[in-house]
Amino acid sequence: MVAAKKTKKTHESINNRLALVMKSGRYTLGYKTVLKSLRNSKGKLVIIANNCPPLRKSEIEYYAMLAKVGVHHYNGNNVDLGTACGKYFRVCCLSIIDPGDSDIIKSMPSDH
Amino acid sequence: MVKFLKPNKAVIVLQGRYAGRKAVIIKSFDEGTRDRPYGQCLVAGIKKYPSKVIKKDSAKKTAKKSRVKCFIKLVNYQHLMPTRYTLDVDLKDVVSVDALQSKEKKVAAAKETKARFEERFKTGKNRWFFTKLRF
Numbered sequence: 371m372v373a374a375k376k377t378k379k380t381h382e383s384i385n386n387r388l389a390l391v392m393k394s395g396r397y398t399l400g401y402k403t404v405l406k407s408l409r410n411s412k413g414k415l416v417i418i419a420n421n422c423p424p425l426r427k428s429e430i431e432y433y434a435m436l437a438k439v440g441v442h443h444y445n446g447n448n449v450d451l452g453t454a455c456g457k458y459f460r461v462c463c464l465s466i467i468d469p470g471d472s473d474i475i476k477s478m479p480s481d482h
Numbered sequence: 483m484v485k486f487l488k489p490n491k492a493v494i495v496l497q498g499r500y501a502g503r504k505a506v507i508i509k510s511f512d513e514g515t516r517d518r519p520y521g522q523c524l525v526a527g528i529k530k531y532p533s534k535v536i537k538k539d540s541a542k543k544t545a546k547k548s549r550v551k552c553f554i555k556l557v558n559y560q561h562l563m564p565t566r567y568t569l570d571v572d573l574k575d576v577v578s579v580d581a582l583q584s585k586e587k588k589v590a591a592a593k594e595t596k597a598r599f600e601e602r603f604k605t606g607k608n609r610w611f612f613t614k615l616r617f
Binding site: 405413429436439 | 559
C-alpha cells in the first residue's frame with residue numbers, strides 16, 4: 371500500500387516536470403525522432419509509454435544504453451503520455467533535448 | 483549523450499541487398515554531403531560469411547572455408563542497427579569515398595578489405611563479427 375501511494379505522488383511530479391519541459395524546453399515526440407536524437411547525441415532523457423511494443427522498447431533502450439542516456443518508463447500508456455505532454459494525440463516515446471527550467475533530468479535517473 | 487556511431491563500431495545493415503549483414507563503420511558523415519544530405523557512414527561489411535571450420539579439416543579445406551567476401555557501401559544511419567561490439571581493423575587507408583567512384587577502385591578496395599578480414603578471422607578474435615546473424 372505504501373508503494374502504491376509513493377508511485378502516485380512521484381507520478382504526479384513526473385507530469386509536472388514534463389509540463390514544464392513542454393513549456394520551456396525542447397523535446398521531440400515519436401519513435402523516429404527519438405532514434406535520431408539519440409544518434410546525434412542531442413537527447414538527454416527518453417520517456418517510453420508502458421504499452422510500447424516490446425521490440426521497439428528494447429530497441430530504444432539499446433540505443434540509449436549505447437548513448438549513455440537515461441530511459442524512464444512512464445507509468446501510463448501512450449494516450450496518457452500524450453495527455454501529459456499537453457497534446458491531443460498519442461505519444462509512445464519522447465526524447466528531451468533541452469529541459470529548460472525543469473529538473474527532470476537531474477531527478478529522474480535516480481528514480482528509475 | 484555519447485556519440486556512438488564512430489569508426490570501428492560494428493553495426494548490422496537493416497535495409498537493402500545487404501540486410502542482415504554485419505559491417506564495421508570506417509568513416510561517418512554526421513551532416514551528410516551535398517548530394518546526400520543525411521547522416522550516413524561508409525561501412526565495410528561481409529557479403530559472404532566464412533563457413534564453420536572443424537578440427538578434422540585439411541589445410542586446403544580450412545583455407546577454402548575461411549574465405550570472406552566483402553562489400554563497401556555508404557549507408558544512411560537509419561538503415562543501420564548499432565551494436566555494442568567494435569572491430570579494430572585499420573581500413574582507413576584502404577577504403578575511402580573516392581574508392582566508390584569507379585569500378586576498378588572499388589574492386590581493389592574490396593580485395594584489400596577481404597584480405598584484412600580474412601587474417602582477422604584466422605586469428606580467432608572478434609568471433610561475433612564473423613558469425614552469421616540468425617533470423
